[in-house]
Amino acid sequence: IAIGRPRFPKWRRQRFAGNPRSGQADAALVAAATGFPANIDWGRRPVAQLVTNLGGMKAVGGNDLQLLYEYDDTVESLCRDIGDARDHVHLLVYIFADDEVGTQVVEALGRAAGRGVSCRVMIDALGSRPWRSRVIAAMQARGIDAREVLPVRPLRWRPARADLRNHRKLTIIDGQIGYIGSQNIVAANFRPGIRNQELVARATGPIVAQLQSVFLSDWYLETEQQLAGDALFPAARQGGDVPLQLPSGPDYPVSGSERLTVELIYGARERVVITTPYFIPDEGLIEAIQSAVLRGVDVRLIVSLVQDQLLVGLAQRSFYAEMLRAGVRLFLYEDRLLHAKHITVDDDLATVGSSNVDIRSFTLNAEANLVIYAPGEVRRIRAVEERYFAGSRELTPEDWAGRPFMRKIAENLARLISPLL
Structure with missing residues (x-):
């Protein structure tokens, strides 16, 4: 109920x-x-076909x-x-x-x-x-x-x-x-x-x-x-x-944001940068990220050090150790709440839109994301990402392991209810 x-x-x-x-x-x-x-x-046509099947466009x-x-x-x-x-x-x-x-x-x-x-x-x-x-x-x-x-x-x-x-x-x-x-x-x-x-x-x-x-x-x-x-x-x-495409449609029974995100990461050859204010991945996304790192892909995650939701922030931080162990480079944007939501893949593919990288956006919210198949535009988004990197502190496994014990407890307790946040 x-x-x-x-x-x-x-x-x-x-x-x-x-x-x-x-x-x-x-x-x-x-x-x-x-x-x-x-x-x-040619190498990106499977992504375009997936997007067509997700939203019908x-x-x-x-x-x-x-x-x-x-x-x-x-x-x-x-x-x-x-x-x-x-x-x-x-x-x-x-x-x-x-x-x-x-x-x-x-x-x-x-x-x-x-x-x-x-x-x-x-x-x-x-x-x-x-x-x-x-x-x-x-x-x-x-x-x-x-x-x-x-x-x-x-x-x-x-x-x-x-x-x-x-x-x-x-x-x-x-x-x-x-x-x-x-x-x-x-x-x-x-x-x-x-x-x-x-x-x-x-x-x-x-x-x-x-x-x-x-x-x-x-x-x-x-x-x-x-x-x-x-x-x-x-x-x-x-x-x-x-070239542009919209995978989003109203009330479609298949979770477009999640499947597209996972497909983009599996399709990466050299580099993936994920920018999101809220990062609460499910098992499918975690496996895609881990597999990308094992293939030699440079996977970077940009999240906001500034948080506006206590429980979401705690649950999100509970995934940091797992990402760092997998070999993901994790950047904490310090100045503002980084509310932007976009992904770049290699030098020729990107998404910009409203979807966070979390279970709520994947399964509960109606979202709208634009898929961009243009190296020139992807370079412009990469330039925006460079500004984020310049304004961020990179988190290391050693730094993260040294956080207070009670904070670890709070993060793991929040993770238990992360699918509901």
């Missing part, structure tokens, strides 16, 4: 089965894949990608694009606060709605709990169609599980610009004494149809409204030459 299965209620699964994606979305995705085939190296070429790693720059870019919107703005986010950042975005959306732009926003009911009533009221007062995602109302008909959340961070503007990454609509220092460090990708090109498809499917699951119109899926235009 307290924990249950990692599945949505029966009514929601039936709703998804009845309409996971509209015919218009399917036609747009086929047209994008046909008109802009992805030029993917093929890799597409002809995209442009901009990486945003400065918090304020991301907010300014988003508000600027909203300011240029002509038909619609779709925004899905886990945390939407009514602080200065949230107010800035709400005002940009309100001005767009005042111009006749259709603005639709979904915020996770639990992630945005402290602010959701005020935020939704403020948006609705400005003509924005704002909805709670997965409201937790146990005494009402069709309740939602409190532990199954929509953790995606997506924005689609006029079907032509898309944002995906780790950053919520909240101030970087919304937790006292902690400032977040994020990574967001701004994309243009055929990949935006895939982001739109995920948003529209989630919108249908929450509202039972089937949105349609030519402006939702305008004819795809080439933005650049970057």
Whole structure:
């Protein structure tokens, strides 16, 4: 009764089965894949096939990608694009606060709605709990169609599980610009004494149809409204030459984030860098990491020394000794809470998105991750990783073995409940 299965209620699964994606979305995705085939190296095609089977969307070429790693720059870019919107703005986010950042975005959306732009926003009911009533009221007062995602109302008909959340961070503007990454609509220092460090990708090109498809499917699951119109899926235009793919879809029965992460590590030839704020791996991921090191792959894990969740932090640290014994190089980012979530593999493959490397993201949350098959873009992410390394302290087995005995006890006790965190 307290924990249950990692599945949505029966009514929601039936709703998804009845309409996971509209015919218009399917036609747009086929047209994008046909008109802009992805030029993917032969050795990475198994990854692309796995991603296709996980989310039902093929890799597409002809995209442009901009990486945003400065918090304020991301907010300014988003508000600027909203300011240029002509038909619609779709925004899905886990945390939407009514602080200065949230107010800035709400005002940009309100001005767009005042111009006749259709603005639709979904915020996770639990992630945005402290602010959701005020935020939704403020948006609705400005003509924005704002909805709670997965409201937790146990005494009402069709309740939602409190532990199954929509953790995606997506924005689609006029079907032509898309944002995906780790950053919520909240101030970087919304937790006292902690400032977040994020990574967001701004994309243009055929990949935006895939982001739109995920948003529209989630919108249908929450509202039972089937949105349609030519402006939702305008004819795809080439933005650049970057092959991209989205493995994420709503309520799919197979855990896309976990299988993709494991496959990426098994496919590594020289180097893997995993950046995540929360690291609670399962046995399959641990074995993949150990096997990579045994193959001679340089495996590096970047996690945050700054922690915002006590139990999660303790459980996470209980895996450090195991990683160090396996030969993983472990870096503790010291300055901020490193909330960015991305993986680079060798010099030609990367993912950026909302999924942590933990059991919750693998089995309970709805996530959105972008797979990047472009050496040039991977080099840019590697440059971001170098900044992390410069701001980190590398943990050694000797240092870790010398921590206090009572801390070891607390970490191992937290590990016992790690699948529930």
